[in-house]
Amino acid sequence: MGLRMGGSKMIAIECKNVIKKFGNETVLDHVSFQFEAGNIYALLGRNGAGKTTLMNCICTKYLPDQGEVKVLEEVAYENEKVLRQICFMRPAMKSQV
Numbered sequence: 001m002g003l004r005m006g007g008s009k010m011i012a013i014e015c016k017n018v019i020k021k022f023g024n025e026t027v028l029d030h031v032s033f034q035f036e037a038g039n040i041y042a043l044l045g046r047n048g049a050g051k052t053t054l055m056n057c058i059c060t061k062y063l064p065d066q067g068e069v070k071v072l073e074e075v076a077y078e079n080e081k082v083l084r085q086i087c088f089m090r091p092a093m094k095s096q097v
Contacts, residue, residue: 009037
């Protein structure tokens with residue numbers, strides 16, 4: 001991670017038009033954003049807003065029904081190089097670490 005040549009920052013996480021449905025319920029509806037490396041971001045929202053579903057898409061636990069998710073400018077799904085650099089801890093997991 002870090003800076004690329006020319007001073008532009010690497011994109012750590014990028015989502016483009018991500019859609020995720022469970023049955024007839026659309027949980028993520030055309031979600032798009034870019035998080036630059038070297039910054040700290042927070043996901044805020046009420047219960048059921050889709051925060052955990054989005055994180056699960058980024059970590060490849062869920063595959064989006066539509067759209068694209070990249071981590072470190074590469075698709076993470078079945079990409080060992082990228083997956084080795086991802087860690088997603090849920091609150092219930094804290095006591096197990």
